[in-house]
Amino acid sequence: MRASLNIAHRGFLCLTAFLASSSVVGNAAVQGVAAEYLLGLGIGDITGPVVETNMMGYASLAQTDTGLHLRQRSRAWIVADSANPSNRVVFINADIAMGDTGIRRSIVNALSTKYPDLYNNDNIALVSTHQHSGVGGYLENLLPQLTALGYVKETAAAIVQGTVLAVQRAHDSLAPGSLSLGNTTIVDGNINRSPSAYLANPAEERAKYQYDQDKELSLLRFDDVSGNARGFLSFFAVHGTSLYENNTLVSSDNKGMAAYLYEAMVEPNAMPGNNTFVAGFTQSNVGDTSPNTLGAFCESPGEEWDGQPCEFDHSTCGNKTEDCHGRGPGFTISDFESNRIIGQRQANGAKTLMGMALPQVTGAINYVHAYMNMSFREFTLANGSTAMTCPPAMGYSFAGGTTDGPGAFDFIQGDNTSTPQNPFWEIVKGAVTPNPPQVQIDCQAPKPILLDTGYATFPYSWSPNTVDIQMLRVGNLVMLIMPGELTTMAGRRMRDAIRTKLISEGVIGEDAYVVIAGPANTYAHYVATREEYAVQRYEGASTIFGQYTLESYMDKYGSLVGYLADGNTSQPASDPASPDLSGSAISLRTGVVFDGAGIGHNFGDxxxxxxxxxxxxxxxxxxxxxxxxxxxxxxxxxxxxxxxxxxxxxxxxxxxxxxxxxxxxxxxxxxxxxxxxxxxxxxxxxxxxxxxxxxxxxxxxxxxxxxxxxxxxxxxxxxxx
Incomplete structure (x- = not known):
C-alpha cells in the first residue's frame, strides 16, 4: 500500500483566494489583476571551464573534462505575496553536484546588494540537481577540492554569475499569477542502489510503502493570470549518475536533460537558455537512489561471475568492488542514451501533471533559516533520552564507493571493521588526523573512522561543522531545504515528522504538503537512518555527523515550524555561520600560458x-x-x-x-x-x-x-x- 503521507498529499483540495491588488515589483508598477501571488522565473548559464578541470561528483582524479555535451544552468523561481511584495522566497535549482556555503554566500551578497529590501540570507535557497558530470573545484571545504587540485576560482565565479543572472531575470519577469500542485508516479525512473541497507529498517515501517524507493514526482505549476503555464518546479529522487565516471564531457546529467527536453518541447524554436518557459527538475531524498535501473552487474572478463548480478549485501564481484557497475536503461547503446531515457521519463511525468487540472495553492508566503553546529550537538529524542551528533568523519565504506561509482583497493560497502590496511589510505589517514580522539571514536560508533575530517583543519577545514537549516513555505506547500543527501527512508521520516508538526501546531491544515530539496546550501554529505547507519554501506559511512544525524535534523527543523505561521516576520536564534574560507583557498592548477596555431595555420582553420x-x-x-x-x-x-x-x-x-x-x-x-x-x-x-x-x-x-x-x-x- 502507499504511505499515508502520500495519500494525504494526493487527497488535498484547496481553492485559491484571488485578491485584486496593485503592487510594486522592483521599480515597475503592476496593474490591478486578480492574483494572490507574484511569480518570476529565470534561467542563467553557469558552465565553468570545460577542459583541464576535474569534474565534481565521482571524486576521481582521472575524470578531467575534455569538452562539452550540455551546458550547466541555474533556474530560479520567485514567489511573492501580491498584497505584500517584499514578502517573497527565491528557489534556485542549479545544475551542480551540491550546494556550497561559499557559493551561496556570494550569491546572497550579490542579490542583497542589488535588491537590499527584497533578498537576503533567509529567503534564498540554493539547491543542486546533484549531477556528477559538471565542473568541479567550487566547494569551500578542502575534502571535495582534493581531486580538483584545490579551489577553482573560474568554476565558482561562473556559478555565482549565472545564478545571480537567473534570479535577476526571474525578478524582472515578476507578474501576477497562480500556483497549483500535484504528483504522479514514475515507476521506472530509479532504483535503490543499497537495498540491503534499506532492509535493515523495521519491517512494519517498510510495509507502509509499495517500493524501496520513492517513485512520486511532485510538481508546483506556475501560471499567469490567464491560466497559461509559465513553468514549473518538480521534485523527484534520482541520482545524477546516468553518465558514468569515465565520461569527460561536461553535462547536466538526467535532471538537466529532463529540463532541456521539456523546455524544447514547449519552445522548439528557442535556443537553450533563451527560453522563457522554465522547467525545474529538482533533486529530493536522493541518498540511496540510482538511475541505473537495470541493476548492478559484474564486469569481470575471464571470471566466472562476469555478467552476473553483484553480490547483494556488499555490491562486490569476487569480493572486490571495482567491477560492480550499475547499468542504465540504455546500457546496450551508451550511458548518454541512458541519460536521455531517464531524463525523458521525468519529463513525461511532468507532462502528465501539466496536462491535468491540479488543486490550486493558496495561503501565506514564509521562510525560516538558521545555522546549526552539528559537532557534539545534544538534543532530546522522541522517547525522552538524550542523543548527540559528532564532528564530521568518513567511514571505511566511503572508500568502497557505490554501484554508480565503485571504489578501489580493498574497501567494500557494508564493512564496519577497520581491517583494510591499504598503504595509500594509511598515508591519507595519517595526513588528515593520525589518531581520532576517543570521544570521536565513541560518538561515531559503530562507524570505523577512515578520515576524521572534523578534526582536520590544515590548511583549512576539510568538512563543514555548521550547516544551513532552511524551510520555504508557499501556501500549503513546505519545502525542506536540506544540506545533505537523505536516503529513501530518512526522507520519508523527515517529511512525515515535519508534516505532523505543521498540522499539530496549526500552521497548515490537513492539506499540508511537504517536499525535500537537496543537497542544498551546505554540503554535509549523507543522512541515513540509524538502522542503515549500523549496516555501514556507502550512505551510512558518509553520514558524517554520526548515527543521530537524521534525528538531529528532525529535531531542529521541527522546532522551527512555528516560524512558518501566517503573519510571522521573525527569525530564530542561530549558531554562528561557518567561517569564510575564500581567503585560505589554495589551487595547484596552472593557468593557460599561451595558444599556438602552428606553422602555416590560423586559429579557426x-x-x-x-x-x-x-x-x-x-x-x-x-x-x-x-x-x-x-x-x-x-x-x-x-x-x-x-x-x-x-x-x-x-x-x-x-x-x-x-x-x-x-x-x-x-x-x-x-x-x-x-x-x-x-x-x-x-x-x-x-x-x-x-x-x-x-x-x-x-x-x-x-x-x-x-x-x-x-x-x-x-x-x-x-x-x-
Whole structure:
C-alpha cells in the first residue's frame, strides 16, 4: 500500500483566494489583476571551464573534462505575496553536484546588494540537481577540492554569475499569477542502489510503502493570470549518475536533460537558455537512489561471475568492488542514451501533471533559516533520552564507493571493521588526523573512522561543522531545504515528522504538503537512518555527523515550524555561520600560458572537414578545427559552436553547444607549441529538414603577452538529405 503521507498529499483540495491588488515589483508598477501571488522565473548559464578541470561528483582524479555535451544552468523561481511584495522566497535549482556555503554566500551578497529590501540570507535557497558530470573545484571545504587540485576560482565565479543572472531575470519577469500542485508516479525512473541497507529498517515501517524507493514526482505549476503555464518546479529522487565516471564531457546529467527536453518541447524554436518557459527538475531524498535501473552487474572478463548480478549485501564481484557497475536503461547503446531515457521519463511525468487540472495553492508566503553546529550537538529524542551528533568523519565504506561509482583497493560497502590496511589510505589517514580522539571514536560508533575530517583543519577545514537549516513555505506547500543527501527512508521520516508538526501546531491544515530539496546550501554529505547507519554501506559511512544525524535534523527543523505561521516576520536564534574560507583557498592548477596555431595555420582553420556525401538522420557529422584553449573565455550565455542552416541565402544557427545532439571536444596536441584542436560533432536528429548546413566554431586564443583574441571558423558546407 502507499504511505499515508502520500495519500494525504494526493487527497488535498484547496481553492485559491484571488485578491485584486496593485503592487510594486522592483521599480515597475503592476496593474490591478486578480492574483494572490507574484511569480518570476529565470534561467542563467553557469558552465565553468570545460577542459583541464576535474569534474565534481565521482571524486576521481582521472575524470578531467575534455569538452562539452550540455551546458550547466541555474533556474530560479520567485514567489511573492501580491498584497505584500517584499514578502517573497527565491528557489534556485542549479545544475551542480551540491550546494556550497561559499557559493551561496556570494550569491546572497550579490542579490542583497542589488535588491537590499527584497533578498537576503533567509529567503534564498540554493539547491543542486546533484549531477556528477559538471565542473568541479567550487566547494569551500578542502575534502571535495582534493581531486580538483584545490579551489577553482573560474568554476565558482561562473556559478555565482549565472545564478545571480537567473534570479535577476526571474525578478524582472515578476507578474501576477497562480500556483497549483500535484504528483504522479514514475515507476521506472530509479532504483535503490543499497537495498540491503534499506532492509535493515523495521519491517512494519517498510510495509507502509509499495517500493524501496520513492517513485512520486511532485510538481508546483506556475501560471499567469490567464491560466497559461509559465513553468514549473518538480521534485523527484534520482541520482545524477546516468553518465558514468569515465565520461569527460561536461553535462547536466538526467535532471538537466529532463529540463532541456521539456523546455524544447514547449519552445522548439528557442535556443537553450533563451527560453522563457522554465522547467525545474529538482533533486529530493536522493541518498540511496540510482538511475541505473537495470541493476548492478559484474564486469569481470575471464571470471566466472562476469555478467552476473553483484553480490547483494556488499555490491562486490569476487569480493572486490571495482567491477560492480550499475547499468542504465540504455546500457546496450551508451550511458548518454541512458541519460536521455531517464531524463525523458521525468519529463513525461511532468507532462502528465501539466496536462491535468491540479488543486490550486493558496495561503501565506514564509521562510525560516538558521545555522546549526552539528559537532557534539545534544538534543532530546522522541522517547525522552538524550542523543548527540559528532564532528564530521568518513567511514571505511566511503572508500568502497557505490554501484554508480565503485571504489578501489580493498574497501567494500557494508564493512564496519577497520581491517583494510591499504598503504595509500594509511598515508591519507595519517595526513588528515593520525589518531581520532576517543570521544570521536565513541560518538561515531559503530562507524570505523577512515578520515576524521572534523578534526582536520590544515590548511583549512576539510568538512563543514555548521550547516544551513532552511524551510520555504508557499501556501500549503513546505519545502525542506536540506544540506545533505537523505536516503529513501530518512526522507520519508523527515517529511512525515515535519508534516505532523505543521498540522499539530496549526500552521497548515490537513492539506499540508511537504517536499525535500537537496543537497542544498551546505554540503554535509549523507543522512541515513540509524538502522542503515549500523549496516555501514556507502550512505551510512558518509553520514558524517554520526548515527543521530537524521534525528538531529528532525529535531531542529521541527522546532522551527512555528516560524512558518501566517503573519510571522521573525527569525530564530542561530549558531554562528561557518567561517569564510575564500581567503585560505589554495589551487595547484596552472593557468593557460599561451595558444599556438602552428606553422602555416590560423586559429579557426579546418584541419579535417566534413564529408562531401549527403548525410541522413541518425548519422554523425564532424569537423576538426585549429583550436585554442576554451578556458580563455567560458562564453557564458554563448556557445563554442553552432550548426548553421542555409535559408534563403542566409545562414541561420539551428543548434548550439547546449543541444544534446552536439558535442564539443578539445585536445591539446603540443604543450610546448601551445597547439590544440577542437572537434565539433552533430548527430542529426530525426525530422531535421533537408538542406545545406555548416559548422561554426567560436574560440579565443591567448598570446604569450596575455592578450586574448576571439576568432571564428567555418567548416565546409554539407547536405542533409
Amino acid at each position: 579546418v584541419s579535417t572537414d566534413v564529408a562531401s556525401t549527403p548525410y541522413s538522420a541518425g548519422q554523425s557529422v564532424s569537423a576538426v578545427f585549429v583550436g585554442a584553449n576554451p578556458r580563455n573565455n567560458l562564453r557564458l550565455e554563448g556557445t563554442f559552436l553552432t550548426v548553421d542552416r542555409l535559408v534563403n541565402g542566409a545562414w541561420t544557427a539551428v543548434r548550439s553547444d547546449s543541444h544534446p545532439s552536439t558535442t564539443y571536444q578539445w585536445l591539446r596536441t603540443s604543450t610546448i607549441l601551445g597547439t590544440s584542436t577542437a572537434n565539433l560533432t552533430w548527430t542529426i536528429e530525426s525530422g531535421t529538414p533537408a538542406g545545406t548546413y555548416r559548422f561554426t566554431y567560436f574560440g579565443d586564443s591567448k598570446s604569450l603577452g596575455g592578450t586574448i583574441t576571439p576568432f571564428v571558423g567555418h567548416s565546409g558546407n554539407f547536405t542533409v538529405a
